[in-house]
Amino acid sequence: NAGVTQTPKFQVLKTGQSMTLQCAQDMNHEYMSWYRQDPGMGLRLIHYSVGAGITDQGEVPNGYNVSRSTTEDFPLRLLSAAPSQTSVYFCASNTGTTDNEQFFGPGTRLTVL
């Protein structure tokens, strides 16, 4: 199993550009989430999904869009990048049962100029 994979690993954007961060998992997990990590602020939840076709907002959803057309994939779209979106983005998946931990991808480091 590859676990949770994310592409790209690094990305530089200009303000106003759009892009999609890819996330895929091969563990047949129902739950998938996107977090951003900023220095001194831990991980903050952007969006999450409890299954194909179902998504919901997390703590910091503004400027981001998600969809979940399959169990495996959960892409994160930046609609119009801003410098405040410079961060490290982590995708995670989990079975959705209450005792199960998150499985994290390796992260995407995004810089918006």
Next chain:
Amino acid sequence: AQSVTQPDIHITVSEGASLELRCNYSYGATPYLFWYVQSPGQGLQLLLKYFSGDTLVQGIKGFEAEFKRSQSSFNLRKPSVHWSDAAEYFCAVGAGKSTFGDGTTLTVKP
């Protein structure tokens, strides 16, 4: 709403010394608690988790944590720290949609 507080931003210990990282949580019901470790440039790896039963839980790499409901705490401990333990440590509450603390950076002195 669930929340997690890690009071210590940065801790430095000598190699071979004991370690305790603090975590306090707020949660409406029985909490599901986790400790993760993140090495530089890496994703997060689970160290241990608690959801019921024995309040002292054992994890990987010689770590353990004790759940204390009366203190709303879930502190992480290790009796003897190794240089390879230098990393950032995150406490989290909730499964599926987890809430994370801000993290504690551990530095290990030789």
